[in-house]
Structures are given as structure tokens and as C-alpha cells.
Amino acid sequence: MLGRLRHQLLATAATATLLGGLLALGAAQPASGAVPATIPLKLTNNSGRADAVYVYNLGTNLATGQQGWADANGAFHAWPAGGNPPTPAPDASIPGPAAGQSKTIRMPKFSGRVYFSYGQKLDFRLTTGGLVQPAVQNPSDPNRNILFNWSEYTLNDSGLWLNSTQVDMFSAPYAVGVQRSDGTTINTGHLKSGGYNAVFNRLRAQSGGWAGLIQTRPDGTVLRALSPAYGLETGALPASVLDDYINRVWQKYATTTLTVTPFTDQPNTKYFGRVSGGVMNFTNSAGATVTSFQKPDASSVFGCHKLLDAPNDQVRGPISRTLCAGFNRSTLLTNPNQPDTSSASFYQDAITNHYARVIHDRMADGKAYAFAFDDVGNHESLVHDGDPQQAYLTLDPLN
Missing domain, CATH: 3.30.920.50 (Beta-1,3-glucanase, C-terminal domain)
Known part of the structure; x- marks a missing residue:
């Protein structure tokens, strides 16, 4: 069910995705009142990179249905009205932890995304309908040459649903986790040692256009691999691939x-x-x-x-x-x-989804959201708890 609602976002994500009821399954659960208004999110930077990290917590306020962003303390800020063409959004960035450090912020009851970027802030815009997400399959997108990624979550009265995702792209690696009320912690999203480079190398070795999913900066720095859905859109994969x-x-x-x-x-x-x-x-x-x-x-x-x-x-x-x-x-x-x-x-x-194949193969626990319904059979990279004490997002090495 999570994949179904994640898929509904993907269907509108081509150029100007509006952040709405992401992972809305969580929002549909009956309220128990057990979960506080905010919970801590511990961000740990194990990337080994010296770049500054910028963090964004963007989503829908489940109490009001308003779209907006949360600051480091978990306070909600509604987006102002946008325009056509889209207008710059307020700077919602939170300074992230330096390499080897951790930082804790607060997550409110949202259905949304936690973005992080290396070395440069992301460029978010607002239309008359809401927030425009980065769409790096578009060569003119202002975020095209920024190294970034995001996690998706819903926090409501029934608990936390937090996942790592590769539905749109495979990029800067990270893992997610949650501490339960008994003190135990579950996590998912870690790659095997050397898994980040291995994904790109295996795509390069796969005939049929799969290497064309890889995007680099003008200096050759690898930034990401687009999903095959976007590979079709950009012409990297032939329409007849399946x-x-x-x-x-x-x-x-x-x-x-x-x-x-x-x-x-x-x-x-x-x-x-x-x-x-x-x-x-x-x-x-x-x-x-x-x-x-x-x-x-x-x-x-x-x-x-x-x-x-x-x-x-x-x-x-x-x-x-x-x-x-x-x-x-x-x-x-x-x-x-x-x-x-x-x-x-x-x-x-x-003849298969080689993008999903190589990503799952390189995951430490074999789990990933490599396509929208990767949760069929519970193969998705998701953590959930009804009484979450703390959430985790760990930035992993790019090797």
C-alpha cells in the first residue's frame, strides 16, 4: 500500500511535482494519540565528504492539510503563494552535520520528504498549486548538477513510516532507522561495502542503453542514475526495451x-x-x-x-x-x-528492470524502493513503528 501511494506521486513528477499526500497510508491510520507532536530525527554524516550539508523537511501538515516546511525545531511554516512562472521558495534549509558528526532536529506530523544536499543549497520554486520538486531528468533543472537525495516519511498519531527510495533516482547513499519504545533500533538502506560505485559500474556494463541512465557533472563527477522510467523520457533507454x-x-x-x-x-x-x-x-x-x-x-x-x-x-x-x-x-x-x-x-x-536488479543486489539487506510497487512481497526499504522514540537518517560513504 505504501508503494501504491508513492507511485501516485511518481505519476506527476515529470517536471513540476507538487508535494502533497506523500506516503498517505500513514495519514489514513486511525489516531491513537500516543505519538507526540514531534519526534527527534538524528542525522549522522558518515559520507566522508568535506562539503557542507543542507537538510530540508518539506511536506503536508497532517493537522491542516497545508503544504510547507519545518524548521530544525519541528515548527511548521506554510509556503507563501507561488506564481506562474514559478517563484523562488523561502530558504527552508537547515545546516546539516559536518563529516563525522551528528545533529538532531525535530520531525512534526508530516507526510513528506527529508532532502539533503552536498556543497550547495537546493533550488525550490512555488507555483500557484504548490511546491515544485527538483526534476533532474530535465537538463535545464537548476538542481541538475547538485549532489542530493531524499527520504520519504509519514508521522502521525499511529506512528512513523520512513523509507529510503530509488524510485526516481539512485544517488547519494543513506540509510533510515527508528528506535522503538523498548530501546531497540531497526534500520534499512545501507549499501554493501563498495556498493555505491558498484551500481554505476554494473549499469555501465549492461548493454541496451542502461549506462545512459547515469548523470554526471560537466567535470565528470557522477551524480546519480535516473530510474528507467526517466531513462525512457530522456531517450537513454529505447521505448522497445521491454x-x-x-x-x-x-x-x-x-x-x-x-x-x-x-x-x-x-x-x-x-x-x-x-x-x-x-x-x-x-x-x-x-x-x-x-x-x-x-x-x-x-x-x-x-x-x-x-x-x-x-x-x-x-x-x-x-x-x-x-x-x-x-x-x-x-x-x-x-x-x-x-x-x-x-x-x-x-x-x-x-529482459528485466536491470536498474532495480543491480540496486537490490548491492543493498546490505537486499531491500530497496527501486520501483513504485517494490513493496509487493515486502521487499521495500521501509522502517515503521507505532511508538517511535527517535528516527535516524545516516549519510553513507560514496564508494
């Missing part, structure tokens, strides 16, 4: 039934897909058609949208997110019962 696999899936299920069991807690809720006339129709256990899908293209698969749109309902959305995960992980040909949640079977076809 056609062979998609065609084989459509051919298989013209004569075989694809069984989707989308809810782990509802094993008897099943949907049955067959391709007829070029369309995959899904029926329920009573034989009634509940939804249909045109054959998707690579953009639909990588973005988990368009022809694989996933509304926030109880039928099409859950089926679509299962298909999206199966296409990205290339498990639909090897297993007619989906979702396939065993990571050993993921990315085994020559």
Missing part, C-alpha cells in the same frame, strides 16, 4: 491462466487473468470480469502507471500493482501464481 518480455507474457497467458492473490491476509481472494483479443481480462471466483488491461509498454511497466494504472481501490489497484511487480522483476513467465515474493526468482530473465 517489448520482447511483454510480448512473451501476453502470448503465454493467451493459453494459460494467471492467478493473482493480491492480499496476503485474504488468501481466498483471487483473480484470474487470460489474454483474449490482445486484452488481459481478469475474472473473480464467480467468473465475472472485474477489470481488463491493454498490453502495457515499457513506460507503463517502469512507472507502474498509464496502462498499468493502479487506483486506490480493492480490485484493479491490487491486481495492477501485482502485475507491475511481476513485470519489473520478470517473474510472470516463470510463475503463473502472482505475486511471486521469493527474491531468488527475481530479475532472472535477460
Whole structure:
């Protein structure tokens, strides 16, 4: 479910994303009142870089629905009115910790993002509709040559949901964590030793345009790898990059039934897909058609949208997110019962989401948000606790 709502943000992120109900699943939980108005976020700089670090806490105030930013003490500041063309946003930056140091700020009850940048402040703008996010797939974006990244979170009366994400790009590495009421800490997002450079090296070695996802500064400094959804947009990846696999899936299920069991807690809720006339129709256990899908293209698969749109309902959305995960992980040909949640079977076809493959392979715990519905089967890099004592964001080495 978190991935579904993360995906809804991605669908509008091409050039002028408005920060709204990010990770809104948290916001939908029943209130218990157990969580204080703010909790500490400990930022630790293990990057080894001498650059100054700038931190931003941007999001939606869950009490009012207003968009804005939080200062280091967790106080909320609403954005002023924007313009068209977009106008500069107020400077919401918080000085981050120096290399080898830590700094603690406060997180309010937000649904939003914690950005961090190295060496230079980010350039945020405001339109009449809200905040414009950085869109570095656009060569003219003012943040194109800045090394930065972000984490996503929701903090509300039911607890904290905090994740690392590579849905839009893989860049400056970091991990997230939460301290529970019993004093134990859980974390995710750390790369294996040498994992940062290994991701770029493996993309360079992968034929078919995958090396074109890598963005560098004019001096050659590597900044990030764009997601394949943006690789299609920029022309780095050919539009036909997944056609062979998609065609084989459509051919298989013209004569075989694809069984989707989308809810782990509802094993008897099943949907049955067959391709007829070029369309995959899904029926329920009573034989009634509940939804249909045109054959998707690579953009639909990588973005988990368009022809694989996933509304926030109880039928099409859950089926679509299962298909999206199966296409990205290339498990639909090897297993007619989906979702396939065993990571050993993921990315085994020559035609697959190689970006997601190499990122997961280099994660210390194997978990990542490398595409919007990477939470299918619980393979996402997420920490959650209903009574969080402290959150953590650790900036890791770029090696």
C-alpha cells in the first residue's frame, strides 16, 4: 500500500511535482494519540565528504492539510503563494552535520520528504498549486548538477513510516532507522561495502542503453542514475526495451491462466487473468470480469502507471500493482501464481528492470524502493513503528 501511494506521486513528477499526500497510508491510520507532536530525527554524516550539508523537511501538515516546511525545531511554516512562472521558495534549509558528526532536529506530523544536499543549497520554486520538486531528468533543472537525495516519511498519531527510495533516482547513499519504545533500533538502506560505485559500474556494463541512465557533472563527477522510467523520457533507454518480455507474457497467458492473490491476509481472494483479443481480462471466483488491461509498454511497466494504472481501490489497484511487480522483476513467465515474493526468482530473465536488479543486489539487506510497487512481497526499504522514540537518517560513504 505504501508503494501504491508513492507511485501516485511518481505519476506527476515529470517536471513540476507538487508535494502533497506523500506516503498517505500513514495519514489514513486511525489516531491513537500516543505519538507526540514531534519526534527527534538524528542525522549522522558518515559520507566522508568535506562539503557542507543542507537538510530540508518539506511536506503536508497532517493537522491542516497545508503544504510547507519545518524548521530544525519541528515548527511548521506554510509556503507563501507561488506564481506562474514559478517563484523562488523561502530558504527552508537547515545546516546539516559536518563529516563525522551528528545533529538532531525535530520531525512534526508530516507526510513528506527529508532532502539533503552536498556543497550547495537546493533550488525550490512555488507555483500557484504548490511546491515544485527538483526534476533532474530535465537538463535545464537548476538542481541538475547538485549532489542530493531524499527520504520519504509519514508521522502521525499511529506512528512513523520512513523509507529510503530509488524510485526516481539512485544517488547519494543513506540509510533510515527508528528506535522503538523498548530501546531497540531497526534500520534499512545501507549499501554493501563498495556498493555505491558498484551500481554505476554494473549499469555501465549492461548493454541496451542502461549506462545512459547515469548523470554526471560537466567535470565528470557522477551524480546519480535516473530510474528507467526517466531513462525512457530522456531517450537513454529505447521505448522497445521491454517489448520482447511483454510480448512473451501476453502470448503465454493467451493459453494459460494467471492467478493473482493480491492480499496476503485474504488468501481466498483471487483473480484470474487470460489474454483474449490482445486484452488481459481478469475474472473473480464467480467468473465475472472485474477489470481488463491493454498490453502495457515499457513506460507503463517502469512507472507502474498509464496502462498499468493502479487506483486506490480493492480490485484493479491490487491486481495492477501485482502485475507491475511481476513485470519489473520478470517473474510472470516463470510463475503463473502472482505475486511471486521469493527474491531468488527475481530479475532472472535477460529482459528485466536491470536498474532495480543491480540496486537490490548491492543493498546490505537486499531491500530497496527501486520501483513504485517494490513493496509487493515486502521487499521495500521501509522502517515503521507505532511508538517511535527517535528516527535516524545516516549519510553513507560514496564508494
